[in-house]
Ligand SMILES: Cc1ncc(C[n+]2csc(CCOP(=O)(O)OP(=O)(O)O)c2C)c(N)n1
Ligand SMILES: CC(=O)[C@@H](O)[C@H](O)COP(=O)(O)O
């Protein structure tokens with residue numbers, strides 16, 4: 087029997103479907119998403135939760151004339167399936183395949199690039215204001231999750247929208263989950279059990295009673311005035327109503343017919359509207375419904391059993407080593423506290439949270455707040471470790487400068503996902519942190535050559551003064567044994583791993599291993615190189631680097647960071663400042679956003695491999 091989905095090549099095709107067909111289509115879409123994510127990996131639970139919402143939006147509104155903006159965008163798979171990408175959907179998140187987040191270059195239906203949370207209302211307000219000022223037509227609808235609604239930026243935008251009173255429809259997709267169960271006062275406020283249904287039933291009963299009374303219409307009029315009071319008192323809407331939003335809900339986010347009716351009404355309404363939609367994260371796939379946290383972002387899995395496929399023989403991931411080290415440090419150092427911005431599992435802090443619940447803080451998707459909160463803790467003599475992915479830490483750039491570094495406060499930044507992360511693409515690559523941190527006074531930046539050195543760097547970070555960043559990559563370590571005892575790494579001191587007089591390779595972080603491999607290969611061809619594990623991007627081991635560079639002359643630097651302002655730049659500045667002339671070649675990421683794809687493919691493409699280090703070195707010795 088042919089799939090209804092096969093007849094959907096554009097959102098307009100939805101409008102010809104009957105309700106029964108739309109409901110069948112929802113099932114087909116779920117099937118495709120489950121099977122595709124089972125093969126490719128991706129964000130399963132968030133996408134299964136918004137299938138009806140997506141169909142109702144595209145059934146009622148006219149994308150792209152009506153702009154639909156997805157906050158974070160990790161829940162855009164159904165949107166992509168009904169906006170002309172069904173046939174390519176099997177390439178989801180693969181190199182040169184379709185992206186796992188909205189991408190303007192991919193479709194006119196993808197209105198803004200997203201990947202970082204809580205930007206949709208700001209972007210939506212800009213779109214709505216722009217439509218008005220340029221006298222275009224079209225509505226703006228943003229879909230933002232309850233987790234994303236916890237970020238300060240979302241409130242900045244709500245506040246400004248209420249002030250401007252632009253025509254903007256905000257759909258709050260409330261599944262009571264961020265990646266983990268949602269946190270914060272707003273979350274508990276939103277899930278107050280008195281629902282809009284109760285308010286509506288009371289209102290209907292009272293209206294019917296009034297209509298039967300003589301002169302009841304006058305009472306009814308007065309009552310309508312107090313309806314807002316009743317509704318605010320009985321629904322979570324009071325917060326949004328206070329910000330000049332017309333609050334509607336909560337409504338069932340899986341009731342396709344109800345959503346279509348509601349959205350059809352919304353088309354005629356003006357001004358800021360907030361629709362509170364209740365959905366189930368993982369809806370329609372029991373393993374994901376039962377465990378939406380695991381199935382938030384998941385690697386390939388067996389769709390029959392829901393069992394995530396993981397090679398047991400792989401070395402521990404950097405995250406796992408961080409997790410275990412934090413437990414050990416937590417025992418050693420009672421002042422240690424850990425902070426995450428809604429990424430407990432991803433950063434590896436789950437075990438710490440269970441072992442030291444009173445010393446663990448999940449502040450919600452609030453990286454800016456997380457950093458300044460850490461500053462406050464440090465001022466009171468605690469030792470905060472802020473575990474925030476490289477790309478998300480970009481959110482807190484000023485807080486790091488203004489609230490931590492300026493006061494030289496001792497805050498440790500555990501920066502996971504430093505470098506190429508792969509399939510999440512340009513919004514998630516950790517390609518800038520060495521650069522954006524290096525320019526901050528008082529900052530110390532370390533990057534371990536392997537998972538064993540990571541634990542020593544974390545241990546060292548606890549005793550260094552001021553702000554200390556330890557950045558490490560996504561994925562498994564090199565596979566070296568882990569020392570039982572921690573040891574301190576001397577501040578600003580690099581490590582010579584191999585000696586040779588013809589070439590100097592200065593590598594940092596996960597590029598040390600490929601540098602060593604290249605050196606071994608070069609040696610077989612008579613080119614002897616010195617390989618240095620830089621360990622510190624700041625402070626640089628200037629004495630060692632200058633001595634070796636002036637002696638050897640041929641120099642290569644390697645980093646998994648943008649070349650602009652990163653480790654290689656630091657070396658070039660150092661050599662220049664000391665008047666040392668060398669033939670310096672820098673390997674790193676180019677001045678562009680790195681696309682999505684498997685990390686191995688991207689490292690190959692951007693020359694961050696031992697093969698490419700070898701080839702570059704050889705070229706430096708061509709006569
Ligand atoms: C600035 C930022 N911090 C952290 C993340 C990681 N992240 C992606 S989705 C997500 C949870 C989003 O929860 P919610 O908005 O409720 O969407 P749901 O997954 O429940 O549909 C988080 C923390 C991010 N994308 N952006
Ligand atoms: C959508 C989002 O931003 C997160 O789910 C992110 O994809 C997690 O990345 P990891 O898979 O590296 O933890």
Ligand SMILES: [Mg+2]
Pocket residue numbers: 231232233234259260261262263264268
């Ligand atoms: Mg949610």
